[in-house]
Amino acid sequence: MSKDELQPRRLVYGDKTFAQQLDHLLAWETVSDTTVQQIVTDIVEQVRTRGDAALLEYSNRFDGLSATEMSDVSLNKEQLANALENLPPEQRNALEVAAKRIRDYHEKQVQSDWSFTESDGTTLGQRITSLDRVGLYVPGGQAAYPSSVLMNAIPARVAGVEEVVMVVPASHGEVNELVLAAAALADVDKVFTIGGAQAVAALAYGTETVPAVDKIVGPGNIYVATAKRMVFGQVGIDMIAGPSEILVISDGKTNPDWVAMDLFSQAEHDEDAQAILISQDAAFLDAVQASMNKLLPAMERKEIIQASISGRGAFIHVPDLGRGLEVVNRVAPEHLELSVENPEAMLPHIRHAGAIFMGRYTAEALGDYCAGPNHVLPTSGTARFSSPLGVYDFQKRTSLINFSAKGASEAGKVASVLARGEGLTAHACSAEYRINK
Template structure:
């Protein structure tokens, strides 16, 4: 018998230790260690106090560059359009198709203001306005993520954000034309080829060249995540993202090779990614295990996949699909595939998931690139209380209050009583001045 290359842990719903083992499996600490915190704190303070000089110094040091000024690390909109125009036809067509689907979906999310008038003429309402300027962080280096550019930039564009500034590291000067082309399609206005904690600090506080933004979105490594956490409050952020996750619930009738590859699709991100399969069919779990070991040698990133599945992967046997939904709600996964005959029947039992992929043909990978809904999703159980990135993340809501004289008089009586009950006399008297005698 050949040696088993990958062996995700097996859990059985109902076992005495099931809950304990599941908690251990899901445990993830996203907070960086003290050494990372110290490094990031120094970088942020240096950029905050020294501006372009510190930004240039760190970019040259960490990305092995030889830039003389920030102008050497700046790209304008025309350079982005040029990258788009020079793309091979197949890549440009795919990028444009994905961009259109993403834009069409997010245009449905646009929120409008509203108001209503009470009987005495008082008008109350809400105004929705876009943010002035947002910063988009895009990972760089050996990997290129044009899909990340589209998913972050297009909702901002649809929301009506005045200016979208993108930062992307270019170690050794390597730059992805595909990323720049995506920036052109996404409506990015300016690009700075900088990355790491120094780029986050520049976006948060501004330098002589890099403008300060109102919100920073986009994924990055532990230094980027730590910097985003550090500058939160000075600017808004989208989230502190953990490793990628996929949870597949299958009735046991999907091709095991399909399921194995769906698990691989997230496991290949990095060793900390998490891929979990739940099924009421124990023999199907065995079949998927066999497919995993059959297909793993064919994968370019097999070492990463192997580490991910061995360290954080799992196959969970449950009595039925109802219990599968119960476990899913405990996990609150980033991506959930309902690879079953009738996904709508189970959907009503699912309360917590970032995105739900319904039916055997709906691979999670389609959502990563071109389905339309955003692939920036809550991880590490945060789907219990948060949502996918969307247009609403680039808009803010302002309350509108316009009392008539009669309305102010009546409301003033209420405010007076409550304010005096709190001991806030100025509040009370301010309201009382408007009360009709």
């Protein structure tokens, strides 16, 4: 096999070192090194204290701009509408179909207020309110992501967010028209053509021009991720996203070309993306590897795919698909394809996955663009405790408590005992004042 051919590492379930090999394969450190930390700390502090001036300075330095005032990096709704209006019909139609499917799905997630009344007249409940303003970070590095605009902005709007502010880096002043058109379609209010840690800092603290937001969502590079972690607490964040991941578990009866291309679909994101295939059929693993080498030369991003597959990809041979599902739960993948005859039968055994694509015809790429569910998903094993981005990320839950006189008297007796047990006398007295003697 030549050095240019793909040869994913092979892991065999049951080998003595299988667990250690799997741990090594999955290891990913999302925490930046001290150099990146210091750079981001300086940027955040400068933008926090100097506002627009620092924002323009860093944008000119890092993105090759020549902006002298904030109007040079600001776009209004009319400019966004023009981008949408001038799209080729095929692209506009695709955006509109995707937007409708995403909106229809997320409208099902909207939560409502609820309450119940106890026998003594006490009412307890929950109130749902939306965030006032959110910031959307859209990457602008190796590729343009209009789909990310739709996936982040539409749930926010469905949730009732009043204002959506988008930042997108514009290398040398160039912004992808599809991204701007998607912003128009998703009803984004303000767009600033800035990126990096400086954009995150601006959204978190506000500047003379960029309004401070309540939450920042959207993926970015290590500097963006570090800045999001740094400003958390000042604002909310969605997650610290790692590289894209796909895990395909197959019974060996799917077209090998389909599976190979599904693996490529995530590997082409960047060199650190991870593509894993699990099967009980060793011959099928060989067939998919052959398909990968056959299909790779035609890929525009073949160097990235090659680096991803060689560096972090793997084929795992298991004795049966039941053992394969054990591995799935250990990996807790961002994207999981069940490329099998009866995917529904597997669902009860899957505990951890960001999104599950069921059956041979459900390519993960459909989820990236137009299936409807959100493509912002937990990575790096965080599907063990995290969920996809959704309407609920843009809404808050507030508890409602309304005691009747009788209810306050009875509950006050309980609170008094517990408060005095904790040594909190004022708590106890506050409750006791309302106890009927």
